[in-house]
Amino acid sequence: MPLDLPSPTDFAVPAFVFFVLVEMIYGWKTGRAKFEGKDAFTSLIMGLGSTVSGAITVSITFFVSYWVWENFALFNWGHAAWVFVVAFVLDDLAYYWIHRCGHRSRWMWAAHVIHHSSQHYNLTTALRQTWTSQLTPGALFRWPIFILGIEPGIVFFCAGLNLIYQFWIHTEAIDRMPRWFEAVMNTPSHHRVHHANNPKYLDANYAGVFIIWDKLFGSFVPEDRDEPCRYGLVRDLGTFNPLRVAFHEWWGIVTDMWQAKGLRNKLMFLVAPPGWTPDGSRKTSDMIKAEWRERQASTNSGSIDSPPKGAPQAAE
Amino acid sequence: MDLGLTLGSLVAIIVLALLTAKLFPNTGRLDADRVARNIVRYAPEAQVADVMVDATGNVALAALDAPADCFGLARLLGDRVVCRLLTSADIRKVYKDHARITLVLNDFTQPEITLTMPAATLAQATKLLDGFANREEATHAA
Ligand SMILES: [Zn+2]
Ligand SMILES: [Zn+2]
Numbered sequence: 289m290p291l292d293l294p295s296p297t298d299f300a301v302p303a304f305v306f307f308v309l310v311e312m313i314y315g316w317k318t319g320r321a322k323f324e325g326k327d328a329f330t331s332l333i334m335g336l337g338s339t340v341s342g343a344i345t346v347s348i349t350f351f352v353s354y355w356v357w358e359n360f361a362l363f364n365w366g367h368a369a370w371v372f373v374v375a376f377v378l379d380d381l382a383y384y385w386i387h388r389c390g391h392r393s394r395w396m397w398a399a400h401v402i403h404h405s406s407q408h409y410n411l412t413t414a415l416r417q418t419w420t421s422q423l424t425p426g427a428l429f430r431w432p433i434f435i436l437g438i439e440p441g442i443v444f445f446c447a448g449l450n451l452i453y454q455f456w457i458h459t460e461a462i463d464r465m466p467r468w469f470e471a472v473m474n475t476p477s478h479h480r481v482h483h484a485n486n487p488k489y490l491d492a493n494y495a496g497v498f499i500i501w502d503k504l505f506g507s508f509v510p511e512d513r514d515e516p517c518r519y520g521l522v523r524d525l526g527t528f529n530p531l532r533v534a535f536h537e538w539w540g541i542v543t544d545m546w547q548a549k550g551l552r553n554k555l556m557f558l559v560a561p562p563g564w565t566p567d568g569s570r571k572t573s574d575m576i577k578a579e580w581r582e583r584q585a586s587t588n589s590g591s592i593d594s595p596p597k598g599a600p601q602a603a604e
Numbered sequence: 605m606d607l608g609l610t611l612g613s614l615v616a617i618i619v620l621a622l623l624t625a626k627l628f629p630n631t632g633r634l635d636a637d638r639v640a641r642n643i644v645r646y647a648p649e650a651q652v653a654d655v656m657v658d659a660t661g662n663v664a665l666a667a668l669d670a671p672a673d674c675f676g677l678a679r680l681l682g683d684r685v686v687c688r689l690l691t692s693a694d695i696r697k698v699y700k701d702h703a704r705i706t707l708v709l710n711d712f713t714q715p716e717i718t719l720t721m722p723a724a725t726l727a728q729a730t731k732l733l734d735g736f737a738n739r740e741e742a743t744h745a746a
């Protein structure tokens with residue numbers, strides 16, 4: 289009999305609405321948080337759609353997870369409080385790798401890109417969630433926890449808490465947390481870097497709750513006061529239409545695979561990093577970063593006079 | 605997730621979005637400087653030669669000295685700017701009449717863009733686009 293735990297995110301919905309309202313009024317009064325009506329509407333609708341798509345597929349997710357646990361678990365951990373703590377940490381580690389692969393493989397990016405598709409960074413952005421994570425292999429990353437023997441219900445409960453933690457870090461209203469907190473935990477400052485499309489900040493800070501994973505696995509980049517974050521995608525979306533937002537990258541994958549010559553190229557359009565093309569005609573984040581480093585080096589060595597004139601640093 | 609929570613969330617979303625629009629109204633428009641800055645931000649290798657902003661201030665085309673064989677497109681989406689460098693492969697059709705140009709693009713998130721322009725700017729924009737979409741040009745039906 290599976291453990292019957294509540295879904296933490298369902299309980300958090302009223303709090304989400306309340307804190308969005310608080311940040312909005314704070315931003316209106318002080319100018320330290322920026323919103324846009326259609327952008328906020330799209331983000332919130334994506335959040336609602338995500339809970340609906342999750343509800344539709346929850347039975348199959350549970351069924352498969354419990355099947356893995358019941359058939360392959362190495363140990364029986366039980367339901368003690370300390371098991372929840374261990375599960376929370378292991379789930380956060382799994383989240384780090386799901387998220388990292390979500391940026392490095394176009395298959396998983398097709399689902400995750402939605403969360404990065406706003407050019408704003410406020411609490412509504414936290415709720416701009418995918419509708420299609422079930423179409424990716426992301427669920428496999430939690431299987432090792434089930435095989436270790438922790439019951440899936442506990443892991444999903446912890447994943448819900450993890451998602452709630454990540455809500456409050458989507459804000460420009462908080463500059464920095466105390467130093468000890470910034471060292472261990474994911475914070476608004478660290479996650480701003482993750483949402484920025486400045487070349488310097490691409491593919492950084494994948495953490496959910498504990499920023500230590502980024503420090504451990506070499507993907508940590510601190511926020512630089514001289515390089516204000518500019519939010520969104522390297523190729524921003526030209527729409528607020530939730531359906532186009534939800535499926536644009538899937539459409540891109542299908543058309544690219546359809547037109548690609550040869551099985552290898554078709555497969556690469558699915559699994560290679562976003563921006564990959566056989567002829568290099570589009571840019572991956574690695575290519576963008578390499579070009580940026582080259583420009584920095586040229587600027588520093590004096591071989592060009594200055595950075596591109598008038599290029600905006602922050603959003604405009 | 606029950607039906608009550610879903611409907612309640614929907615109502616909250618509409619109220620929050622309306623409140624956002626009221627508290628943070630969009631008053632910005634594109635101008636030549638803003639377009640050039642954003643095109644260079646989007647594509648640092650771009651060298652903007654000329655900018656043509658449409659009459660609404662929402663869309664602009666940019667002639668480029670570099671890179672070769674493309675032009676810039678900037679569009680105001682809410683209060684932020686969305687940029688593209690377009691080649692002839694990105695343009696499916698161009699419709700023109702005496703006051704408007706409509707670009708039909710191979711772009712899932714903005715498949716069609718209309719620019720409304722005074723005669724002089726329209727002529728300039730037409731000249732720019734002719735270099736990219738001559739063969740696929742069509743006459744506006746309206
Ligand atoms: Zn991400
Ligand atoms: Zn985020």
